[in-house]
Amino acid sequence: xxxxSKPTEPSALPQSPSVIFHAKDSWLSSIRDEKFDFTRKIANxxxxxxxxxxxxxxxxxxxxxxxxxxxxxxxxxxxPETSRPILHAMPSYxxxxxxxxxxxxxxHASLATKPFLPEDIDATAAxxxxxxxxxxxxxxxxxxxxxxNSETELPSAHAVLFLQEIDxxxxxxxxxxxxKMIATVAKSTERRVYVKLHPAQSxxxxxxxxxxxxxxxxxxxxxxxxxxxxxxxxxxxxxxSAAGFEALLQKKPVITCARTDYHHATxxxxxxxxLRKALRTAQATLAGFDYAKYLYWFLSEHMLEPQQDTFETRxxxxxxxxxx
Numbered sequence: 317x318x319x320x321s322k323p324t325e326p327s328a329l330p331q332s333p334s335v336i337f338h339a340k341d342s343w344l345s346s347i348r349d350e351k352f353d354f355t356r357k358i359a360n361x362x363x364x365x366x367x368x369x370x371x372x373x374x375x376x377x378x379x380x381x382x383x384x385x386x387x388x389x390x391x392x393x394x395x396p397e398t399s400r401p402i403l404h405a406m407p408s409y410x411x412x413x414x415x416x417x418x419x420x421x422x423x424h425a426s427l428a429t430k431p432f433l434p435e436d437i438d439a440t441a442a443x444x445x446x447x448x449x450x451x452x453x454x455x456x457x458x459x460x461x462x463x464x465n466s467e468t469e470l471p472s473a474h475a476v477l478f479l480q481e482i483d484x485x486x487x488x489x490x491x492x493x494x495x496k497m498i499a500t501v502a503k504s505t506e507r508r509v510y511v512k513l514h515p516a517q518s519x520x521x522x523x524x525x526x527x528x529x530x531x532x533x534x535x536x537x538x539x540x541x542x543x544x545x546x547x548x549x550x551x552x553x554x555x556x557s558a559a560g561f562e563a564l565l566q567k568k569p570v571i572t573c574a575r576t577d578y579h580h581a582t583x584x585x586x587x588x589x590x591l592r593k594a595l596r597t598a599q600a601t602l603a604g605f606d607y608a609k610y611l612y613w614f615l616s617e618h619m620l621e622p623q624q625d626t627f628e629t630r631x632x633x634x635x636x637x638x639x640x
Contacts, residue, residue, distance in 0.1 A: 317359040319348055320372045320382075329382065330370060333639040335362045336382055337405075338374040339392040347371050347392070353622035354405065354414050358390075358635070361628040367639065386640020395420055401638055409561035409578070410449065411460060413619035416634050423489055423556060427618050428577035437609040445616050446608035450565040454543055460558045461515045463541035470540060470548040474507035475595065478542065478552065478559035479525060480514050482574065490555045490574035491586040494521075495528050497573055500588045501553055502532035504595045509535045510545050512559070551598050553591075567607045569598035581610045 317337075323329055330336070337347055337355060348371055350356045359369040372379050374394035383389055389402040396402075406421040407414055419426040457463050483493050492500070502509055511529055513522055529535045538545060546552055546563045554560035555574035560582065563570050570582040571594045583598050585591035615621075620631055 317348070317350070317355075317369045317371060320370050320378060322378060329385070330368060330387065333367065333386050333388070335359070335367055335369040335388045335390065335635060335639075337369070337371045337390050337392060338379050338383075338394060338396075339371065340374045340394055343392050344371060344373055354620070355392075357622055357628055358631050361632055362635075365632070365636075388635045388638035390416070390635070395424065403634060403638065408615065408619045409460065409558040410453070410615060411458070412623060413615045413621050416620050416631060418634075423575040423577055425577040427614065428575070428579070430618075432580040432610060432613055434606045434609045434613075437606075437613055439609065441616075442606075442609040442612035445612045446565075449611065449615070453562070453565055457541055457543060459542055459562060463543065464539065466540055466544050470510075470538075470544055471508060473510050473536075473545075473549045474505040475501050475551040475553050476510040476512065476545045476549040477501055478512050478514075478545075478554040478557045479517065480555055480557050481516055481518060481521060482555050483521065491584075492555070492573040492588060492591060494525060494555070496588055497553065497555070497591065498525065498528050498535070499532075500591045501595065502529075502535050504592055506534060510549060511535055511537050512539065512542060512545055513537065514557075551595060553595075564607050564611060567605075569602040571595070571598055578614060581605060581607065 339347055346352055347355045362369045372382060374391060383398060383400060390405050391402060392405045395404060401418060403416055403418060404420045405414055405416050415421040415425060417425045457465055477498060479494055482490050513525060529537050542559045542562060546566050546568055552560055552563040552568050552570045554572060556572055556576035560570045560572060561578050564581055571585055572579055572582040573585050583594040583601060585594045620627055
C-alpha cells in the first residue's frame with residue numbers, strides 16, 4: 317500500500333485504476349501502519365489482481381483531485397458529497413464486522429432502507445451465528461468500549477438509557493433530545509431507571525444530563541457494564557447508540573429515538589408521546605421478534621468480517637465494479 321501526499325506533478329498520481337483509501341487523523345495513521353486486517357487484506361487481494369492500493373488524507377485538495385478519477389474510492393469516517401459511486405467503510409457496532417457500503421455507515425447505510433425478511437433467513441445458520449457472537453461478548457464482557465467487570469447482579473430496573481454525544485450535531489439525527497428522553501422515561505414509571513453516560517461525554521453535556529437525572533429519585537446514573545445494565549433492565553432506550561444494538565444480543569426490547577440502520581429490531585419513537593407508548597408496549601410488541609435471524613442478517617449477510625475465509629472475495633465483489 318502506497319501513501320500519497322501533495323504531488324506536484326500529475327504524473328505523480330496513480331495512472332491506472334486503483335483502490336484508494338481516504339481517511340483522516342488516527343484512521344489514516346492506523347491504515348498506513350497496517351493495524352486493520354480489513355484494509356491490509358483488501359490491499360493484498362488487490363495486488364493479487366494486479367491493482368495498486370493507495371492511502372490519502374481525506375478532505376484535502378489531493379483527495380478531491382483523486383476523486384475525479386476512475387478509481388475505487390473507499391472513505392473511512394469522512395463522508396464527502398459526491399455524485400461518483402464510492403464506498404464507505406467503518407467498524408460496525410460489533411468489533412470484527414465492518415461496513416463497506418455505497419451509501420454510508422450507521423444511519424446513512426443502505427441497510428437502513430432494506431426490509432428485514434426473517435422468512436428468507438436460514439434458522440440453523442442464524443442460531444449458530446447468534447450463539448457464537450452473543451456467547452463470546454456476554455461471557456467475556458466484550459463491547460465497543462472497555463467495560464468494568466461486576467461480580468454482583470444489579471437491582472432490577474424498568475429501563476436503562478444509554479446516552480450519546482448527539483444533541484450538538486450540526487445536522488440533527490435524533491428525534492428526541494437527551495433531556496426529554498431522560499425525563500419522559502423517568503416520569504413513565506415509579507421503578508428504577510438506569511442512565512449510563514457515554515465514555516466520550518463532554519463536560520458540558522455530562523453536567524447537563526447529571527443535573528436532570530437528579531430531579532428524579534428513581535433515576536440512577538451508573539458506570540457499570542452495559543451488558544450488566546441491559547440484563548438488569550426490562551427495556552433499553554437510546555437514540556442510536558451501539559449499546560442499543562448490543563442489547564439485541566440479550567434479546568431485550570429496544571426503543572430508539574433517532575435515525576438508525578438497526579431500526580428493524582426496535583420500536584422507533586419520534587416524540588415523547590410515542591416514547592411513552594413504546595415504554596408501555598415494547599415488551600409485548602417485540603416478544604416474538606427473531607433476534608438470531610436479525611443479527612445474522614445484519615452482521616453476517618451485510619457486514620464484512622476480515623477473519624472469515626470469504627472476506628476478500630466478498631469485499632472485492634463490492635470494490636471491483638468501481639474500478640474504471
